[in-house]
Amino acid sequence: MLNRRSLLKAGAAAGVLAAVPAGLVLGAQPKRTVDATTPFTVPLKVSPPLRPVRLADYDLYRLTTREADVEILPGTTSTVRTFNGALSPLIVARRGRPVVIEQANALNVPFSMHLHGGHVPAQSDGHPKNEVAPGKSRLFHYPNSQLASTMWVHDHSHHAHAENIYRGAAATYVLTDPDEDRLPLPKGQYDVTLQLRDAKIEDNGTLVYDLHGFQERPTFLVNGSPRPYFRVAARKYRFRLVNTSNERAFVLRLGEGDEFTHIGTDGGLLPAPVPSRILQLWPAERQEIVVDFSKYPVGSKIVLQTMMTYPGEAPEVMRFDVVRGADDPSSVPGRLRPVADLGTPTVERQFAMSFDPQSQQHLINGKPFDINRVDFRPKLGTTEIWTIENKDVAFTIPHSLHPHLDHFQVVERNGKPAGPSEAGLKDTVSVMPGESARIKIRFTEYTGMYMFHCHLMGHLTMGMMGQMEMVR
Numbered sequence: 001m002l003n004r005r006s007l008l009k010a011g012a013a014a015g016v017l018a019a020v021p022a023g024l025v026l027g028a029q030p031k032r033t034v035d036a037t038t039p040f041t042v043p044l045k046v047s048p049p050l051r052p053v054r055l056a057d058y059d060l061y062r063l064t065t066r067e068a069d070v071e072i073l074p075g076t077t078s079t080v081r082t083f084n085g086a087l088s089p090l091i092v093a094r095r096g097r098p099v100v101i102e103q104a105n106a107l108n109v110p111f112s113m114h115l116h117g118g119h120v121p122a123q124s125d126g127h128p129k130n131e132v133a134p135g136k137s138r139l140f141h142y143p144n145s146q147l148a149s150t151m152w153v154h155d156h157s158h159h160a161h162a163e164n165i166y167r168g169a170a171a172t173y174v175l176t177d178p179d180e181d182r183l184p185l186p187k188g189q190y191d192v193t194l195q196l197r198d199a200k201i202e203d204n205g206t207l208v209y210d211l212h213g214f215q216e217r218p219t220f221l222v223n224g225s226p227r228p229y230f231r232v233a234a235r236k237y238r239f240r241l242v243n244t245s246n247e248r249a250f251v252l253r254l255g256e257g258d259e260f261t262h263i264g265t266d267g268g269l270l271p272a273p274v275p276s277r278i279l280q281l282w283p284a285e286r287q288e289i290v291v292d293f294s295k296y297p298v299g300s301k302i303v304l305q306t307m308m309t310y311p312g313e314a315p316e317v318m319r320f321d322v323v324r325g326a327d328d329p330s331s332v333p334g335r336l337r338p339v340a341d342l343g344t345p346t347v348e349r350q351f352a353m354s355f356d357p358q359s360q361q362h363l364i365n366g367k368p369f370d371i372n373r374v375d376f377r378p379k380l381g382t383t384e385i386w387t388i389e390n391k392d393v394a395f396t397i398p399h400s401l402h403p404h405l406d407h408f409q410v411v412e413r414n415g416k417p418a419g420p421s422e423a424g425l426k427d428t429v430s431v432m433p434g435e436s437a438r439i440k441i442r443f444t445e446y447t448g449m450y451m452f453h454c455h456l457m458g459h460l461t462m463g464m465m466g467q468m469e470m471v472r
């Protein structure tokens with residue numbers, strides 16, 4: 001249940017939320033939809049990495065974007081949009097080894113593949129001008145020259161993107177590197193990706209999409225399964241959490257508010273681990289944690305739940321069942337990755353995020369997206385400070401900002417230095433109504449047109465996007 005006091009406390013603990021978002025967009029009081037599924041009846045599906053064709057200079061993946069009928073609610077089938085027929089596929093790439101994806105679009109809508117968090121050339125960034133029409137295909141080049149991180153692949157065609165993501169087309173893209181390999185963090189089967197999202201699924205399995213229905217998606221899915229259980233050993237696990245929801249924010253709590261270790265965010269590992277009891281995961285964000293199940297007796301069942309729910313919703317997300325003991329050579333070192341040096345800023349920009357009730361559009365600096373307008377032209381190699389202000393106090397609408405091409409550092413929130421849980425590299429920053437964030441960013445290497453936008457997909461669909469042209 002939405003409990004304002006606990007949520008305020010949660011926000012204070014995480015240093016992000018200071019106001020409770022009463023609604024994400026202005027609208028009539030929604031009818032409540034109840035999730036009828038019994039929690040913890042289906043096992044978590046852990047996707048093995050997709051197998052590429054290994055060529056001399058790169059790994060080639062052939063991904064067909066197509067509809068598929070899959071079992072989500074037990075005993076029913078749901079028609080979803082997928083890469084190669086499966087929900088939550090996983091690509092594991094290696095720094096220094098490029099990936100080429102040949103996308104064939106077998107959907108009846110356009111699809112523009114975007115590697116969220118990827119430092120990639122403009123032609124491969126999924127700009128809506130480069131969308132792949134139904135029946136067509138396109139090559140995407142991912143150089144993988146950046147640091148190890150957990151990314152994800154989704155559609156960026158303008159107008160179809162929200163629905164394509166909602167209907168299931170979301171792949172996790174894990175980039176590894178030797179620096180991370182050297183750390184004694186949990187590896188192999190103990191390094192698990194968890195895609196979290198919400199959905200509205202009718203009893204017969206029909207997945208229902210409504211652009212404005214963000215408060216009527218009471219079924220939480222993890223890797224495509226409703227509130228699954230996961231059998232774990234009594235040892236440490238690394239979990240890479242990816243929020244692929246259109247609008248749902250998760251404020252996660254484990255067991256009775258048990259401690260876990262926060263080790264990474266969008267751009268990879270934090271400088272140092274942060275002991276935590278609460279974890280915010282806004283749309284498109286990634287958070288990485290290590291949970292040590294050795295402190296629980298074998299036979300324990302530990303529930304992961306979200307503390308931010310709409311009235312009538314069940315808070316359970318998934319359950320960890322400790323079923324066996326295990327050796328554990330892994331540990332979390334006190335230092336994970338040096339703080340990135342993004343240089344001294346010489347350029348400042350402002351981003352005012354607001355909803356316009358007249359036009360029913362979401363605006364950045366008073367303007368909706370226009371594919372024929374270039375909002376600004378960053379010079380490659382120049383360090384910039386961006387101030388992002390959420391002006392939607394009256395409507396209590398949270399927003400986020402996601403610039404493509406490069407990661408940034410959150411420097412300040414509401415005039416105060418950002419906390420240790422935001423000390424790593426980020427690519428999506430959420431800002432609550434009436435609040436502000438300052439980020440430091442430096443674009444490098446690739447010229448051309450890139451997007452920046454709110455990652456609440458409804459807002460993005462209703463105008464909250466701009467484009468910037470990188471120049472030398």
Ligand SMILES: [Cu+2]
Pocket residue numbers: 362398399400454455456459460464
């Ligand atoms: Cu927004």
